[in-house]
Structure formats: structure tokens, C-alpha cells
Amino acid sequence: MSSRKRARLNVSIPELTFLTNDNILRVSSVSADGRRTNERHIPFKPIPPSPTKTSTKAQVENFAGLQECSITNGDFTMADDDEYLENGRRRWEAADNPLDDFKPRAFEYLEELLCVEGRGGVDTLCLCGSRDGVAYRCQDCSEARMSCKTCVLGQHGCRLFHFIEKWNGSFFKRTTLKSLGLKLQLGHPNGHICVMPRQARSGFVVVDIDSLQEVDVYFCMCQPQEVVGDHWQQLMRYELFPATSTQPHTAFTFRLLRFFHTLTLQGKINIYDYYILIENRMDGAKIAPQKDRYEAFRRVVREWRYLKMLKRGGAGIKFHSLVDIQRGELAPRCPACPIPGVNLPDDWQLAPASKSFIYRKFISVDVCFRLKRRKISSEQSDPGLATGLAYFVPQDQYQPFQKAVGDQKETDRCTGGRLAAIEQANVKFNKGYATTGVVLCLCARHEVVEPNGAVDLDKGEKYALTDYAISASQSLSDKSLFRVLSYNIACQYRKNFFNRLPNLPEAIRIDTDKKLWTFAVPKLHIRGHGLDCQQNFSLHLLRGVGQSDGEGSERHWGNEGPIATSTQEMGPGHRRDTIDDHFLSWTHRKRVGLGHFLLIRRKAAVKQERIHAQEFLKLSKSQAPSVEEWTKMVDNWENGVSEENPYILPDIGSTKEEVRLRFAEEEAEQAHLGVLALHEVSPSAFMQLGLELEEAQRVLALDVASENWNTAKQKTELITRRAQIQRSIGRLRTLQHIYTPLALSSATSTHETTDVVKSESIPLMLPSSLDPKVLSQPEMTSWVDMELQFRRGQMRSSIHEVHVCLSIRSRLHRKHAFDTCGQKESKKAREKMAKNDGLLEEAALKFRAAWSATKVLLGGREDLVGYPYLKDSDIRMIEEPDMTTTGNKRRVKGSQFREYETALLVEGESRKTTSWLWNLFDSSEDSKAIQEATRVEWMKARARDLRWKEELELINEEMRRTLLTLEYEAQEWVSWVAKENDSRPEGEGVTAYALRQAAIRRGLARKFQVLWNEDRDSGDLLDGPCQTSFSDDKSDDEE
Structure with missing residues (x-):
């Protein structure tokens, strides 16, 4: 034990009240030698008590006198003025961590723990004045003082399940109240004697919240059975739940069942783990043999759950038999x-x-x-207790x-x-x-x-x-x-x-x-x-x-x-009862949480409704000539008059394949008219070949940059792919001599390299890659127009591919987060996501190449391209936030999909900013495209405004309904016990429980109403809930 002596510190502070005059702080302490008392009087102005929290720096300065104090051997210090913020609150310092105070004293704490293992050096005098046999103490009583046997028994007449320890001369050893002679007499108040007691079976075990021990139980036989009840009823009236109704020899305290029931509902702990906890509490070393009551505990917990469900549902009050419950x-x-x-x-x-x-x-x-549930037991052997009733x-x-x-x-x-x-x-x-x-x-x-x-x-x-x-x-x-x-x-x-x-x-x-x-x-x-x-x-x-x-x-x-880990091992009926x-x-x-739940929703609805109403009004003013027509269009669809969904953007523009088909049809018509072709490869097929070669070069360049080509097999594959592209370029050059010789004549010698190793870098000399002076030549006009149409189709096709890849990415992320476990499955999931990401990157690069080519063909006019340039931040789902920002990158770092999903939920449709990928229009086609896109955006803004208005109305109606339902249920509980005078022995308990349930519902209603009415300043609310009246006088009378 530590021998350090501490001086006693006595700080006397008068009651803190708001006074005009100054108060006095009296600080006194005892000197180190214990012979003198030091006392100092310091004037100060009191800080108002919590919850006012109006302390300011000015008030703190009134304690300046304390900073000059020097109290001998006392750990009494005051914070300096510069430690306070302007609002009077103290700054947070590293030293404020409580563990920093505990760590140096840890050994002293340990010494105190060791002290408890012995008698603590206290005088072995019992409260009764006896010094003989003072060898007992109780671990569960608040004051674990030493007592004699007689006093221990007297103190525990109503505490039969406490832990008792006996000093054997060397250490404390656990004993039981039964071994000391304590008996539990049922059927009589504590201390009364039964003239005809009947002892329960030998080894009667009672399981309490943290103990399992034998108890000497006696049943009452001196009163008629209809008065005192059967043995199991006598146990129930003492709040002991018997394991069986015939000759019980095990019981569980109501306190245990209430505690475990609450614990398992909140903490999801299973019966087995809690029972092992009790066993470990009894004997962690497993030296003494213990009575196994696990199966009985499991059965009784199931019965308790069923009875509590019946009780809360009104059985025994509304329903007088189980067959009445539908x-x-x-x-x-x-x-x-x-x-x-x-x-x-x-x-x-x-x-x-x-x-x-x-x-x-x-x-x-x-x-x-x-x-899930394993193939354990059957419906015949385990049909369930409450199946169908809940x-x-x-x-x-x-x-x-x-x-x-x-x-x-x-x-x-x-x-x-x-x-x-x-x-x-x-x-x-x-x-x-x-x-x-x-x-x-x-x-x-x-x-x-x-x-x-x-x-x-x-x-x-x-x-x-x-x-x-x-x-x-x-x-x-x-x-x-x-x-x-x-x-x-x-x-x-x-x-x-x-x-x-x-x-x-x-x-x-x-x-x-x-x-x-x-x-x-x-x-x-x-x-x-x-x-x-x-x-x-x-x-x-x-x-x-x-x-x-x-x-x-x-x-x-x-x-x-x-709860799935425990319910999957249960029989069918037990599992359903547990899940119920x-x-x-x-x-x-x-x-019971509806009060705060609806309040939070209403606050959000009031705020968002105002924001979106203003936004919609602003947008409607800018589109005033079309608003009436658009409103009629969306109303007809919502009312079922029209089947055409106005939120669907019309398909304006052509894809790459549609452009190719159109040119093929034109060429077929020319052939039908007898127009001779310059080559068996048509002009559109020639242009298509150039675009396909460009894509092949792009894919190969990506592969070269992203993969290692070190092995002989990989090098062979790379050489083969480059050779294939080189041969295709040769065929393209042959066709260019026929169709676009001007393009070849303008090429420099460096463009004509035949280095097969770098074939993915060879210029293809398509019109979009030529000098503007060359493009302005008359013979190039038709080729410029043809490539322009193909490029527009290529952009639309690429956007479709991006849409598909984004949708697949969303599903893969979701599946990987919730359905994938284990290294093998995770590896497969990552491979799928990597493959999809590769396709997404290819589609994005294709679009950017087509966009740049279109810009060149249009003379550098970016406003005529028809689409914005595709940035990395644009490549996201409709409601997906911009993942290129630092904050959102941090959310998805390490594939933390749950945080990623949270980020998605933050900016939903009701508060979103949408990537332009999902609001497409092609301004170069005609002005109708822009108008249609504007119409869809106006309708979506209208929908957001209406949804928030509806939300506000729904919430206020839900508040009104909640108050009415709670009062209706309260009146139901009262009416069930008011129909007739219940003369049964349990009649008073039935009435008390029903009135308590009614009081709970009325209490919730009053709480909700006060909570909601206090928040009326949050916006213009409907009057429904605030007009519902629940008179306190009426409620008190009925309760």
C-alpha cells in the first residue's frame, strides 16, 4: 500500500445565486505536518448554474485572486485567462484527456483493487457489537462490510440471491445463504411462519441476473389451494418463473428475464452467450461442478417472450382466452x-x-x-407459440x-x-x-x-x-x-x-x-x-x-x-417466435420515436419546400410562354389521360449505326440509278474503315500503357496486334489514293513512317486531322460532311456506352458491398469491376476523340459541337456526386462502399445536381432539341417542388393522425376494464396494467404535441395537430 500522506482540502463555496453583492470563497487546508490550518478569503462573482451556461470571460476574470493561491500539498489549480475563448468557454487542451490523469495513478488504483481482496484493515467488529464469527461479507450489497452470520442472515431475508463470501483465515471464499441456513418460505409475507411448509425438491436452483445458486425453498400448505395456488403459482407470485409447472426444481427471477429480454432486443445477444456469462461469473476457473440449466433457461426465455407479447396485446384484458385472438x-x-x-x-x-x-x-x-434456418427440428415438434398472432x-x-x-x-x-x-x-x-x-x-x-x-x-x-x-x-x-x-x-x-x-x-x-x-x-x-x-x-x-x-x-x-446467427440454428417455431x-x-x-422522427422531417420539409418553390418559380418565369402547355402535358400523364411520359427526352440525333445505315441506303439508291462507283469499297465503308482503325489504335495504346509486356508470349501478342493494324493502314492508304488524294499529298514524310512497332501512333489522315486550308478545298466538302455525321453518331453511341457502364458499375458496387464475402468472391468482384472500368474508359476516350474531331470539322466552333466536353467529373450516375473532388475521393478510398452509398444519399433527386450526360440534347440538329431538354428540366423542377409541398402536407397529417390514434388506443385500454367489475384475484393487476397502458399512450401524445407545437416557428404549418386537445384533467381522471 502507498504510504504517501495527503493533506485534506476543504473548499467551502456558498450557494450560487444571482446577487448584486460579491460572494466570498473560503479556501482552507491543513499543513504538511498536520499542526496548522491555512485559510484564505477571496471575493468573486458566481457563475450562473447550468443549463443557463452564461459564463463569460469577464466573470472568469473575477477569479484572478485564486491564481495567487498556494495551497500546500493540494492539487488545486486555476486556468489562466488566456485559456478561455471569447465566449467564455475554456479551450480544449491535450492535457484535458482524462486518461492522462489516470495513467500516472494507475498503480494506486491497482493497490485499491488489491485492498478489496482482503479485509481492508478494518476493525472486525460487527454492527451488532459482536467480535465472534465476523467473517462474512456480501459482494452485492452497497456496503461490503464484515458481518457475523446472524447479521448476514438478517440482512438478506429479502435478498436471497446475493453473493456471500467467507474469510477462511487466508482469503475470501464464496459460500451461499442456503449453507448459512436461510430459507425461502412462499405463500406468506417475509418473516411470517407457515405452520404447514413443504420443502421443494433437493437442490432447487434459482438463476438470477448474474448468479446461479441453490436455494432452500418451502411451499405453503396451510392455506387452501385456490387461495395460495399451486407450487408454480407460488413461485410466480414471488417473481420466480418456474422451469416446469409440475414439481419445479428450477426457477428464474423476473429480474433476470426482464433484463435479458431488454438486452437481447437492443444488443442482439443470444441466450447461450448470456448463460455462459452467468457461469463465468459464478466460477471463472471452472473448478467446482456447476448445475446445467441452459436448456431450461432457453425454454423459459421463449415462454417469457410469448407471455409479454400476449400481455402487451391485451390478452387477459381484451381477450379472455387464447382462442379469441385472431x-x-x-x-x-x-x-x-x-x-x-x-x-x-x-x-x-x-x-x-x-x-x-x-x-x-x-x-x-x-x-x-x-x-435463414437450417434443417433443424420440424413443424410437428416445434410449431411455435405465437405464429400467426403477430x-x-x-x-x-x-x-x-x-x-x-x-x-x-x-x-x-x-x-x-x-x-x-x-x-x-x-x-x-x-x-x-x-x-x-x-x-x-x-x-x-x-x-x-x-x-x-x-x-x-x-x-x-x-x-x-x-x-x-x-x-x-x-x-x-x-x-x-x-x-x-x-x-x-x-x-x-x-x-x-x-x-x-x-x-x-x-x-x-x-x-x-x-x-x-x-x-x-x-x-x-x-x-x-x-x-x-x-x-x-x-x-x-x-x-x-x-x-x-x-x-x-x-x-x-x-x-x-x-440475430441471424442465432435464429438459423433454431427450430421453425422458436425462430418465428424470436423474430416476431x-x-x-x-x-x-x-x-415512441415518432415525435422526433416527424419533427426532423417537418423541419427539412419546411426548408426544402421554400428553396425549391423559389427555384421553380424562377425557372417558370424564364419559360413563361411554354409553361401552360407543359403543365397540361404533365397533368394529362399523371391523371392517366395520356400514356406518353413527358419526362422522357425525345430521341433527337442519330447513332453511329444509324448514320452508317443511312449512307448505305443512299449508296444503294445511287447504284440502282446506274451511278458508277470508284471502287468496290463504298465511300461510307471507306470512312467507316478509318474510324474503326482509329479505335483499334486507341485500344492498343491503352493496353500498352496499362500492361507489362515482358514475357515472350506477351511480346508476340503485341507484335501481332501492331502488324494487323499496319496491314489495315495499308488498305486504308490504297483507298485514300482513290477517294482523298489531297489528304495524302498534304502529309509530311514523318507521317508516312512504316515502323511496325509504333503502328498505334501512325496518323490515319482522316479529314478531321488535316489542316483547315486543306479542308476548305471543294473536293473535301463531301468528306467533311460525311465524317461530321459519323462523328456525331460516334458521340451518341459513346454516350450510350458510358450510360451502360455506369449502370453496371452501380450494380457491381452494390453487389460487392452487400453480397460478397471471402477472398475468392472479392477477387472475382474486383476483376469484374476492373473490366467494366476499362470499357468505361474506352467509351470516354472515344467520345473525346469524336468531340475533338467534330470541333475541327466545324472550324473550331465549340458551341456547334452539340455536347459539352466530357470531363472526368461528368462521368457519374444521375444522382451520383462528383467523385473527382477530394472529399468524395476520400469517401470511396479503399472501396468503402457504405460511405460511398452515404455520399450518394446526400445528394438525391430532391437536392441533386445532374451530370449533363443524363440531360442530352444536340443543338446542331435544331432548336427543338434544346427546347425539349429545357421542358424536361422544368418538369423535374416542378416535380421536386411538388414533392416537398406534398411532404409537408403528409407530415402534418401524420402528426394529426398520431395524436388521434394514441388517444383512441388509450380509450380502448380503459374501456376493456370498465365494462365489468373484475372480481378475479388478478383483477386489480389487470385494471392497473390497462390504466398504465392508457397513461403511457396519453403521455406520448402530450409529449409529441408539446414537441411539435414548440416548433411552429420553423415554418408555415397546417393547424391539424395543434388543434387536437388532450385535457390533463381528463387524462389524470382516467389514468
Whole structure:
């Protein structure tokens, strides 16, 4: 132990209040020899207490007198004035790190820990005054003082599961209260004696939050059984959960079950790891044999989860037997979503078309393939406790339907490329698994899981099983609601959706109208779709969806994914019960978090609505003559009057192949008229040969620069490719002598090199590479025009190739980030991405070469080229940020795709700047191209403005509905216990629980209303939520 003596420091500070006169700080300390007391009085002005935080530098200066203090042997120092900022806050210094203070004292801390291992040098006198047998202490009591046996037993009459240690003369050794003679008598208050006790089975074990020990338990037999209850009931009333109901010899404390339940829902810890924690706490060295209660613990936790679900769902209050509970009734509803008869006005169906969107129900559907289950157990041996009552559908009808579903016949016809969900629908890509994933429906705007919205998959993502989940969940809500269904393959899934519904079992089949459904692709997933999907299924463009992103299911899977490692080893029923419990926890957190969630959204909506309204107004003023026509055009499309999507830019201009076809047709017509050709190779074929040679040279130059050509095989390949280009150049020269001799005569001798090693650098002498004086010659006019047309087609073709490569890159990045694991798979993914990046670079270089050639052919007029020059910063997806900036390069460094995805989400469609690659026009074709491009941009600006206006209206309506739903639920809980006077023994508890649930809902409603009303300064808000009144007097009376 350290022998250093410390002087006592006594600093007395009067209560800090706002006074006009100065206060006095009295600082006193004891000298090193302990004989004298030093005291100093210092005037100062007090700093106002937190949370006011109004301390300023001027107030700090009033402590100047303290800087002159010298307190002997005291670590009392004051910060200098220059350590404070102008606002009075102290500067952050490196020495402020608490670890810097701890490290020099670490050994002293260690000494204190070692001191606890012994008796600490304290006097061995018990509180009762006895000095005999003072050898016990409790590790769990706040004051671990030494006591005698009698006092220990007296102190722990109601603390039967504490750790007791006994001093054996050398060290402390663990013992138990049972060995000291403590008994647990059930059926009577603590301290009362039972005249007819019956001892429980020998070795009765109680598992507490951090302990597992034997307890001497006695049951009461002196009272009638209907009063005192069976043995398992006596245990329950003492808050001990028995492992079995017949002759129990193991019990688990309610405290343990509550703690573990909360811990596993938040931390996703599994039962096995927690049980090992308890064992290690009991005996980390594993010396003494321990009783194994893991299987009992696992079973009791499952029962506890089921009972808590029943309790929160109103069983025993609303439902008087388990058979009264219908499917989905234990799953709470989203209070912000429309529920006719609960939170909607009676005439909501008569709302005008411009306002009816606020009564839409938004649904998000997705599959999680992490929630698999191995072929363990069976439905017969493990059917589940709550299956069908909460989130998973009833299995008695679903499993026969699932077995009857054959292979999916629908094929992938998405214009954006292959959709894995459709291609792998019939593939069972997980051997040894009985379940390969879960389809889930949830509220797309608030991410609350829909009742009966979860089904298991046996193979891939089949349409029929997704139909079952959607129909089962939506059949529990009003069929007259308008619905927006967000699904990552909605573009294909919707096609036969209403034709497939009649194939579902009648019990869950939803009878609905096609006109009530709108299908959309989530905002992040739509980037992997083609342009047609992006313009027809985008939530950015659909009317009445606000700023819904449809990606709520992805955020939910991110929370539930960690439980997959434990649920895949469970039986079918146990797994469904566990996932149901986690879904219920997720829903609860979403419900109680709606206050801040909707507030944050409303603040963003108020700000963005103003910004985009101003931008749209500015753009409309600049295009005033066309606004009326454009508005009518987009309104007709949104109202279904016209099928022509106004957001699609007309195809103006020709590709390379279309130019080639046009020249071929003209040459065929000349041949038909008898015009003799100069050569069997037509003029257009001659020009095409030159362009193909140029591309071959460009590809070879890229390969030479990017690869090593060291081996004999590589050198042979390089020589062969150069020789092929050289021979092709020879054929081109022959044709040039016939068609463009002026081009050859203007060439210098250096241009005519025949060095085969450098064949990729030989000038081809196309018109665009000639001197302007040569191009101005009359005989070159037709060739200039021909190359100009080919170059324009080449630019359009190159842009299409860039589009394709960017779409592929987006999908590859996404797949690599979420579906690839292991070195082998990662290597393949990197190879694919590298190959695609190479093709993207080739396409970009082709465009730049064509752009430069076009500029030359037009006399250097860059404004006539029709396209901007393609910079590296332009090569990105529609919503992809500029990745050439330093900040965004840092985001993707090291293939950190999750940060890259976050960067993409920052600048979405609603706040984006778009690369010109996705807003193409060719001004040289005619002015209509520019006008069409302007029209599309105006419509997109209009869509952004409308979406933010809709978002603001939706949020205010959701706030109003939330308050109404919470009050409705509170009244329900009160009404369930007010119908009749409950004379059952548990009647008081039933009433208390129901009233507490009502009070919780009213408390949330009051909290939300105050929170939202305080923020009215954030913008012009609707009056709905603020007019809803929840009287405190009424609530208090009813609670």
C-alpha cells in the first residue's frame, strides 16, 4: 500500500445565486505536518448554474485572486485567462484527456483493487457489537462490510440471491445463504411462519441476473389451494418463473428475464452467450461442478417472450382466452398511417383529388436472405407459440400454399439489365437450409412492421410468396385505402399482380381495385434499373408520394440482421417466435420515436419546400410562354389521360449505326440509278474503315500503357496486334489514293513512317486531322460532311456506352458491398469491376476523340459541337456526386462502399445536381432539341417542388393522425376494464396494467404535441395537430 500522506482540502463555496453583492470563497487546508490550518478569503462573482451556461470571460476574470493561491500539498489549480475563448468557454487542451490523469495513478488504483481482496484493515467488529464469527461479507450489497452470520442472515431475508463470501483465515471464499441456513418460505409475507411448509425438491436452483445458486425453498400448505395456488403459482407470485409447472426444481427471477429480454432486443445477444456469462461469473476457473440449466433457461426465455407479447396485446384484458385472438392482433399498428374509423375523418373518401394523397397507405416490401434456418427440428415438434398472432402468417394455410407453388414462369424484362431477384426465384442457393429468407411488408414512411406481413421462403424470391405476404397484411386493413407499393422489382412484379391474387387462399385474399394501387421502385434501388424504369416508377416523379424513399425495409433489415446467427440454428417455431419478438421491439421503438422522427422531417420539409418553390418559380418565369402547355402535358400523364411520359427526352440525333445505315441506303439508291462507283469499297465503308482503325489504335495504346509486356508470349501478342493494324493502314492508304488524294499529298514524310512497332501512333489522315486550308478545298466538302455525321453518331453511341457502364458499375458496387464475402468472391468482384472500368474508359476516350474531331470539322466552333466536353467529373450516375473532388475521393478510398452509398444519399433527386450526360440534347440538329431538354428540366423542377409541398402536407397529417390514434388506443385500454367489475384475484393487476397502458399512450401524445407545437416557428404549418386537445384533467381522471 502507498504510504504517501495527503493533506485534506476543504473548499467551502456558498450557494450560487444571482446577487448584486460579491460572494466570498473560503479556501482552507491543513499543513504538511498536520499542526496548522491555512485559510484564505477571496471575493468573486458566481457563475450562473447550468443549463443557463452564461459564463463569460469577464466573470472568469473575477477569479484572478485564486491564481495567487498556494495551497500546500493540494492539487488545486486555476486556468489562466488566456485559456478561455471569447465566449467564455475554456479551450480544449491535450492535457484535458482524462486518461492522462489516470495513467500516472494507475498503480494506486491497482493497490485499491488489491485492498478489496482482503479485509481492508478494518476493525472486525460487527454492527451488532459482536467480535465472534465476523467473517462474512456480501459482494452485492452497497456496503461490503464484515458481518457475523446472524447479521448476514438478517440482512438478506429479502435478498436471497446475493453473493456471500467467507474469510477462511487466508482469503475470501464464496459460500451461499442456503449453507448459512436461510430459507425461502412462499405463500406468506417475509418473516411470517407457515405452520404447514413443504420443502421443494433437493437442490432447487434459482438463476438470477448474474448468479446461479441453490436455494432452500418451502411451499405453503396451510392455506387452501385456490387461495395460495399451486407450487408454480407460488413461485410466480414471488417473481420466480418456474422451469416446469409440475414439481419445479428450477426457477428464474423476473429480474433476470426482464433484463435479458431488454438486452437481447437492443444488443442482439443470444441466450447461450448470456448463460455462459452467468457461469463465468459464478466460477471463472471452472473448478467446482456447476448445475446445467441452459436448456431450461432457453425454454423459459421463449415462454417469457410469448407471455409479454400476449400481455402487451391485451390478452387477459381484451381477450379472455387464447382462442379469441385472431391473426395479427398482437402486432400494434402504426399510429401515423391512415386507419378508417380511428384517425381519419368520416368523409375522407370525399376528399378532392388534390388532397386525397394524404390518405394513402405506403407499403414497402423486401426480402432478407440473412434470416435463414437450417434443417433443424420440424413443424410437428416445434410449431411455435405465437405464429400467426403477430407478424408471421399462420402456417396452417401458408405451408400447403408454399408447397403447391411451382417454379416462377415470369421472366426478367427490365430495360436496365438483369434483376437477380427474378432470375434466382427458382434457385435454392443455400444447401442444408429449410428456410432461405423472409419476405416482409412494413409501413414505408414510418418503418413499422405490418401485422401478418412476414412469410418464409424455401428458395428464391418468388412472386407468389410475396403476393401472400402483401395480401395477408393488407387484408387486415381497410380495402378502400389508396396504396403505394414500393418494391425493388416493382417494374416487373406489378404486371400480373392482380391476376395472381385469385390464386391465394380465401382467408387472406385481398379484394381490391387496380385503381387503388400505385407501384414504385425505391429511390436507391432504381439506380440499377433502366431509363424507362427511372422515368415511370421513380418516387421522385410520382404524384402524391412526398419525399417517401421506399427504403425503410433496408433500414429495418440492418437492425435485424445480427440475430441471424442465432435464429438459423433454431427450430421453425422458436425462430418465428424470436423474430416476431424482435419485430415487436422494432415497432415499439418506431412508435415512441415518432415525435422526433416527424419533427426532423417537418423541419427539412419546411426548408426544402421554400428553396425549391423559389427555384421553380424562377425557372417558370424564364419559360413563361411554354409553361401552360407543359403543365397540361404533365397533368394529362399523371391523371392517366395520356400514356406518353413527358419526362422522357425525345430521341433527337442519330447513332453511329444509324448514320452508317443511312449512307448505305443512299449508296444503294445511287447504284440502282446506274451511278458508277470508284471502287468496290463504298465511300461510307471507306470512312467507316478509318474510324474503326482509329479505335483499334486507341485500344492498343491503352493496353500498352496499362500492361507489362515482358514475357515472350506477351511480346508476340503485341507484335501481332501492331502488324494487323499496319496491314489495315495499308488498305486504308490504297483507298485514300482513290477517294482523298489531297489528304495524302498534304502529309509530311514523318507521317508516312512504316515502323511496325509504333503502328498505334501512325496518323490515319482522316479529314478531321488535316489542316483547315486543306479542308476548305471543294473536293473535301463531301468528306467533311460525311465524317461530321459519323462523328456525331460516334458521340451518341459513346454516350450510350458510358450510360451502360455506369449502370453496371452501380450494380457491381452494390453487389460487392452487400453480397460478397471471402477472398475468392472479392477477387472475382474486383476483376469484374476492373473490366467494366476499362470499357468505361474506352467509351470516354472515344467520345473525346469524336468531340475533338467534330470541333475541327466545324472550324473550331465549340458551341456547334452539340455536347459539352466530357470531363472526368461528368462521368457519374444521375444522382451520383462528383467523385473527382477530394472529399468524395476520400469517401470511396479503399472501396468503402457504405460511405460511398452515404455520399450518394446526400445528394438525391430532391437536392441533386445532374451530370449533363443524363440531360442530352444536340443543338446542331435544331432548336427543338434544346427546347425539349429545357421542358424536361422544368418538369423535374416542378416535380421536386411538388414533392416537398406534398411532404409537408403528409407530415402534418401524420402528426394529426398520431395524436388521434394514441388517444383512441388509450380509450380502448380503459374501456376493456370498465365494462365489468373484475372480481378475479388478478383483477386489480389487470385494471392497473390497462390504466398504465392508457397513461403511457396519453403521455406520448402530450409529449409529441408539446414537441411539435414548440416548433411552429420553423415554418408555415397546417393547424391539424395543434388543434387536437388532450385535457390533463381528463387524462389524470382516467389514468
